[in-house]
Amino acid sequence: MAACNTIEAPDGVGQAAADRRVFAELWISFASLLRSYLAVHGLGADRQATIEANNEKIVIRHKEKQLCLERDGAIVRWTRENGSGGTMQISEAGRLWNGEREEEMDMTAENWAREMMR
Numbered sequence: 293m294a295a296c297n298t299i300e301a302p303d304g305v306g307q308a309a310a311d312r313r314v315f316a317e318l319w320i321s322f323a324s325l326l327r328s329y330l331a332v333h334g335l336g337a338d339r340q341a342t343i344e345a346n347n348e349k350i351v352i353r354h355k356e357k358q359l360c361l362e363r364d365g366a367i368v369r370w371t372r373e374n375g376s377g378g379t380m381q382i383s384e385a386g387r388l389w390n391g392e393r394e395e396e397m398d399m400t401a402e403n404w405a406r407e408m409m410r
Contacts, residue, residue, distance in 0.1 A: 311366075319350075320345075321386070322401060323343070325398050325401035326350065326405060329401050329405030332405070339409060341354035341409060348362060348364070352408055357372075359371075366382045366383075367380075368382060388400050
């Protein structure tokens, strides 16, 4: 069996570009996690949240609640309907650092989904 070789970035694509792609893919995964957890939390009560997502922004709405997440590279700024907010950083390992602690991305998505669907 032939050995797999490491895939190298094409000429002209540096580490910074590769990092941007990693964070963009993690962002897509985060939006997917949010969609899944929002759906699960709405099943029992026949509730549904709306979620809009693109490469830089995720907006979730449920009744009067809103969560807006905006990404700039690895930095994520979040704001709620009441104006509260904060900043997190995505790690290459798929975790979110909020300045005090690091949490798995799926746990953050589940916590926000649960709170939004209450």
